[in-house]
Amino acid sequence: MQPVALQGKAARAARIPDWARIVAYDGAVRSGKTTGELLMWASYCLHGPDGLLLIGGRTERTIANNLILPLQEIFGPERIVYTRATGRVNIFGRDCLVVGFNDESSREKIQGLTLAGALLDEGAVVPESAFQMLISRLSVPGARLFLTCNPEGPEHWLLKKYLQRARLWVDKHGVEHEKPAGDDVLNLFRVTFLLDDNTWLVKNNPEYIAELKKQYTGLWYRRMIESEWVAAEGAIYPMWSPARHVIAWEDLPPLQRVLGVGMDYGTTNATVALALGLTTEEQPRLVLIDEWRYDSRETDVRLTDVELSERLRAWLAGLRHPDGSVLEPEHIFLDPSAASFSEQLWKDGVRTWPADNDVTEGLADVASLLALDRLIVTDRCKGFIKEAPAYSWDPKATEKGLDKPLKVADHSMDGARYVVRSTKHLWQRAIGLR
Structure with a gap:
């Protein structure tokens, strides 16, 4: 095992005060x-208190x-042994539970446990009830x-209830802010990182840093x-x-593959x-090659799942490149909540997969692609072209510390x-994206 030398802000972050019960690292990717x-x-696994981790x-x-594979790369798989079937990882002989906190009910997974320590990744996207x-x-x-996290909104519960109450905070400029112990101060040590704090990347791969900065825009760049x-x-x-991102269908470039179809399902x-x-x-x-759309509000006729499936399958069978070649999507990704429609499509021979519905990450991906001109849209995608200019954040959700789009004209x-x-x-x- 090669020793890993910490430098710069990482070295400062490693000097954890004895009183700290929460160690929080937030900031840039x-x-x-x-x-x-x-x-x-x-x-901590080697020298921390005895008990379950x-x-x-x-x-x-x-x-x-994000955690286990990098640990294996640093220390070797013989020292970091992950057993997926049991949901446990052994780190230098210490047994650690592996727990996903993906919804409010996930707090029940740890109810009643007595823990000697915890490591939490992406703390800002964990439900508040599970965190508590x-x-x-x-x-x-x-x-x-x-814990580590990337920034979210200024009203986010993790920032307001925990990070801003840190007893010692090393801000993104390296300036230390210390508060005297008191009722509104937590025994929390916080360090905020900038991308340029990664001294290894700055020295060895500055091109990567420059490229990464180009991939983010607007809200995501600031965060x-x-x-x-x-x-x-x-x-x-x-x-x-539209002038930058929309092309005529007749000008569609040759394609390596049709990666998939994304579907949003509606009843009304x-x-x-x-x-x-x-x-x-x-x-x-x-x-985005082509778009199929059916809106009962425009026709006053509400189709059954059987009828929607029939029309969708006809559209899929007719997908063509302007050169006349048949286009066959490799995957069909459906709104995860559309259970009845998924069942109907399977009956009709169309295999579907639940779409990845991570809203914030998905929006960031699309924004980066548009900003870098790596995503274009043909003029057959009329719904997308119509909805994109007015697609906005929901101000009421923002007030609650949440990032949600307005549920208007967003299908x-x-x-x-x-x-x-x-x-x-x-x-x-x-x-060419990282």
Whole structure:
């Protein structure tokens, strides 16, 4: 095992005060905060108080990708042994539960436990009730919580109820702010990171940092690059421009593959499907090729699932490139809540998959693609072209610390987000994004 030397702000973050019961690292993506947290956690597993430990995050999959696999890369799989079947990981001989906190009911997974320590990834997207339950379970003397998060809105519960009450805060500029112990002060040590705090990347891969900064725009740039807890306001896709992003269907470039179709399902609202392709250009791009839409409000005729399935299948069978070649989508991603329609499609021979419905991440993906001109839309996607300019954040949700789009004229927006997010593992490297 090679020793890992911490430098700069990461080294300061490693000097944890003895009184700290919560250690919180927040700020920019790829800024080194997770690596620092993992090294602190490894030390805690070796030298922390005896008792049961826990590693948590949004889902078991994100925990494995963001925490367990990096731990194995740093220390070796023989020291970090993950057993998915039992939901446990052994770290230097210490047994740790692996728990996904994906909804409000997830707090029940840890109810009644007595914990000696916890490591929490993506703390800002964990339900508040689960977070509070986790804090209450850390009852072994000397127990400590380590957490990381990216910034959210300024009214977010994690910021208001915890991070802003830190006894010691090292801000993004490296300035220390210390408060005297008191009723409104928590024994919380907080360090806020900037992207440039990742000294290894700054030294060895400055091109990557420059590219990463280009991938974020607007709200996401301020949060993920500048480490600011700012509100989601105004247009979601302010970079959208028909002149820049829309092409005639006749000008559709040659395609490597049709990655999939994203579907938003409505009973009284519109049902929409959009096909996403990957071009063969020297710099490949994603393209929304075609759109199928049925809105009962426009026809005063509400179709059954059987009838919707019939019309969708006819559209799928007719998908063509302007050169006449048949286009066959590799996957059909459906609104996860559309259970009855999914069942009907399966009966009719159309295999569907629940779409990745991570709204914030999906919106960020689409925004980055539009900002970098890596996503174009043909003029057949009329619903998308109509909805994009007015697609906005919900101000009432923002007041509550939540990032949610207004649920008005958003069906094509949802369908596009579903297929973009759900196929990211297929297109990310192909179009040169990290």
